[in-house]
Amino acid sequence: MEMEHFKTRHIGINPSEMEKMLETIGVSNIDELIDQTIPYDIRLTKPLALPKALSEQEYAEEIAHLASKNHVCTSYIGMGWYDTITPAVIYRNVFENPVWYTSYTPYQAEVSQGRLEALLNFQTMVSDLTALPLANSSLLDEATAAAEAATMMYALCARNKAKSLADTLFVDEHIFPQTLSVLRTRMHHAGKNIVVGDYKTITLDDNFFGAIIQYPNSDGNVEDYHHFVEKAHAVDCKVAVATDLLALVLLTPPGEWGADIAFGSSQRFGIPLFYGGPSAAFFATREEYKRFIPGRIIGISKDAYGKKALRMALQTREQHIKREKATSNICTAQALLATMSSFYAAYHGPKGLKKIAERIHSIASLISDELTSMGYKQLNASYFDTLKIKLPATISQKDIRNNAEIRNINLRYFKSGEIGISIDETTNSYRAHELLAVFAMAAGNSNVFMIDDLPKKITLTQEQLRTSKYLTHPVFNSYHTETEMMRYIKRLERKDISLAHSMIPLGSCTMKLNAASELLPMGYAGFQKIHPYAPIEQVQGYHEMIEELKSMLAEITGLPGVSLQPNSGAAGEYTGLIVIASYLESIGQGHRNIVLIPASAHGTNPASSVQAGYTPIVVACDEKGNVDMDDLRKKAEEYGNDLAAFMITYPSTHGIFETEIKEMCRIIHEAGGQVYMDGANMNAQVGITNPGTIGADVCHLNLHKTFAIPHGGGGPGVGPICVAEHLIPFLPGHPVMFESDLNTVSAAPYGSAGILQIAYAYIKMMGADGLTEATKVAILNANYLAEKLKDTYGIVYRGANGRVGHELILECRKIKEISGITETDIAKRLMDYGFHAPTLSFPVHGTLMVEPTESESLAELDRFVEAMNNIYEEIMEIVEGKYPAHDNVLVNAPHPEYECVSDEWKHTYPRNKAVYPLPYVAENKFWINVARIDDAFGDRNLVACLCED
Ligand SMILES: *Cc1c(COP(=O)(O)O)cnc(C)c1O
DSSP states (O other): OOOOOTHHHHOOOOHHHHHHHHHHHTOSSHHHHHHHHSOGGGOOSSOOOOOOOOOHHHHHHHHHHHHHTBOOOEEOOOTTOOOOOOOHHHIIIIITOHHHHSOOOTTSGGGBHHHHHHHHHHHHHHHHHHTOSEEOSOBSOHHHHHHHHHHHHHHHHHTSGGGTTOOEEEEESSSOHHHHHHHHHHHHHHTOEEEEEOTTTOOOOTTEEEEEEEESOTTSBOOOOHHHHHHHHHTTOEEEEEEETTGGGTBOOGGGGTOSEEEEEOTTTTOOOGGGOOOOEEEEEOGGGTTTOOSOEEEEEEBTTSOEEEEEEOGGGSHHHHGGGOSOOOOSOOHHHHHHHHHHHHHHHHHHHHHHHHHHHHHHHHHHHHHHHTTOEEOOSSBSSEEEEEOOTTOOHHHHHHHHHHTTEEOEEOTTSOEEEEOOTTOOHHHHHHHHHHHHHHTTOOOOOOOOOOOOOOOSOTTTBOOSOOOOSGGGSSOOSHHHHHHHHHHHHTTBOOTTTSOOOBTTTOOOOOOHHHHGGGGOHHHHSOOTTSOGGGBHHHHHHHHHHHHHHHHHHTOSEEEOOOSSHHHHHHHHHHHHHHHHHHTTOTTOOEEEEETTSOTHHHHHHHHTTOEEEEEOBOTTSSBOHHHHHHHHHHHGGGEEEEEEESSOTTSOOOTTHHHHHHHHHHTTOEEEEEETTGGGTTTTOOHHHHTOSEEEEOTTTTTOOOOTTTOOOOOOEEEOGGGGGGSOOOTTTSSOOTTOOSSSTTSSHHHHHHHHHHHHHHHHHHHHHHHHHHHHHHHHHHHHHTTTTOBSOOOTTSOOOSOEEEEOHHHHHHHOOOHHHHHHHHHHTTOOOOEESOSSTTEEEEOOOTTSOHHHHHHHHHHHHHHHHHHHHHHTTSSOTTSSTTTTOSOOHHHHTSSOOOOSSOHHHHHOSSHHHHHSOOOOOSOSBOHHHHHHTOOOSOOOO
């Protein structure tokens, strides 16, 4: 007798339900359905060679063992990561709460008001602390934020005729090495120059479009950049500042000394180190640059009845609409971590943050004084939290290191011999004493006094100290007790639909189960409290997990080289494309600059190819939604010698397994190009086919789609790339932890290492069998829905044998013609039934794309079908004239609670019909608290932070 298989908990359909569904579809067994769906010539011939599936209990034991192989030390390394105290009330009620971590990006604003408010708080916090009025709602990490800043400064210059030839970026030499490497990668592939030097002596001229400096700088020194900013602005060169939010509590913020952009990491606002990620980067700029800011902005608008409501602003800038003209390729960002950081700020408030910052700074001052008195030299003239220590000639770095490691302490060891110490929120008097003892021992000084009390000791000058107020809004001044904070989090949570409520049928986004057993081990200190630059001997557990995950992903994709560094799918696209560029350069084909992309592609594809320095060219689709083979041949020939790559999603974004895929790869390869496969639809491939077998050279995976990492309301994500043999030498390096820093794309060497274990757990517990079965059931569920919805809405595209893949597109354009009801009305009406809408108008305008995933039960699928078909009936009532076109349950959807309970009811249809359209809804009503939101109003009157009124 074996233990319960995890797959029976993950997969929603049991054998007897499967029987029924197969009968509905009209096939005799599941393999017959798969045969009708996936072409023979791309099928795997043998099962995936993966380790035997573990039960949940077995996995729990294995992962606990791995965690124990990571050695937790006190880390003073700094360099962009600082230990922090995650308030337990936030950890338990947000990080461990499925309503927060399983929700989707807040495109459907009416059922996302909670996370929108948390993200608006994040923007307000960033804007206040940096003193720049416009902040976005997070980027991937500090280093990529620097690259976004460079790109934005270039775009700002390019619109100015006098400066349109500027092609050089200045970067001050005292910037974190990972930030510099990521900048170098981006500038190299974008064909821009980078000059690294000393801001004090550089002469800026018309060739410079932007400058990047760090405050406090990478050594920890606080410099005065007033004069530099004036010099830069005199030649219309923009200035972006890498900075630290906690330091800005004490220091004069960049917005007050002329910076155009400020960016950095919000990790130390309560986000565990997690061996480098995930955590949220922030980005703030001046109001007048709002059309250029990368990423998402949450804005304040109003609903249909004038009530204040939040939603994502300026969405037309985003790549899903503007494609190659998009300002960035950010899709998944770091929403969950930004949310947590915003709660951290609200929990501590301005006074609490000041106390934390002053404590850190005072300890640093104390340590500086003590070390000086022992004969060490502290080199930073002024600092917030970071000291740079020069050792006397009699003491070697190795002496200090030995002493430190005996005490489980990690310090920063400069190649030039100095030692760096970054104090953080967790440093207390005991730890300060231990730290001093390390240096005292080396100096032969035996009487380190015991520190009982940490005196306040501000060593910054009056000019350096911040005088302006911050976080004055009530949100940051009301929830300082645990009870109040717990209830505030709960109040926001109650406004949002997540997987804890109902199926989220989002085509292309694979909202499957994020199992508790996959997530629980993230709580181990052995995973949380590890600095990304900890010596390799201390992180054996992480490395075993990372190596095994890489080899399992290589087996699944059929591509042998893997990099886990990219922090999102779109970051993976960019990475895959620059790997191709480096390869082409290496074989003397660096001039190839064209990427062919089908018309149906996700908007990140063209945006990423522009970011990688390519020119995207659209390949047409035929009337069946497939790539138009004649057009592909024509374009491959036309661009022949300039063709770098072809980006293709498979199965296509229409959810169809195109039969000509091998031929497409052949055409591209013959023309000398590389095939990039967008792996967002990998959930339809695992165990049955794979990119390697099909003929791709590179693919990215969305671990936050196919491999069970939750969406977090818009991030974190992991977008690893898998590559063929010839591309392996060009995979991302890292300036601190790897031998080479070629093509570094993220700040941390393994990107978001802290969440890799979720995907690892998923694969380890599903095993080859479970993964393959999941793929089959995902396809079964989609075909079942197609069968049930074909006679009402109709299915837009089907494969060669009439089957859909793992998702299906519902036709809504005919409905609009006969009734005036749009796909948006249907999406909003679904909210009244307690469902999150499917993917709206992508990839085909006027449609809804549904992806049920393997995790949903037959009961849930039937509930969705019933809702959809009931909505169809409601539309027919309008067609029949029973309700007028201007006043019916669809155009007025969603119906907010305040309207439903109001004493007045002026609609032509009864209240009951609006609120309880089906019996199950009355059993468990999800109440919405805003009516339909006016997007246009919000964009015309952009308000992107909380104002005091
Ligand atoms: C989700 C998705 C992406 C982008 O992934 P992110 O992680 O959101 O950046 C790219 N392509 C397709 C087809 C997708 O569905």
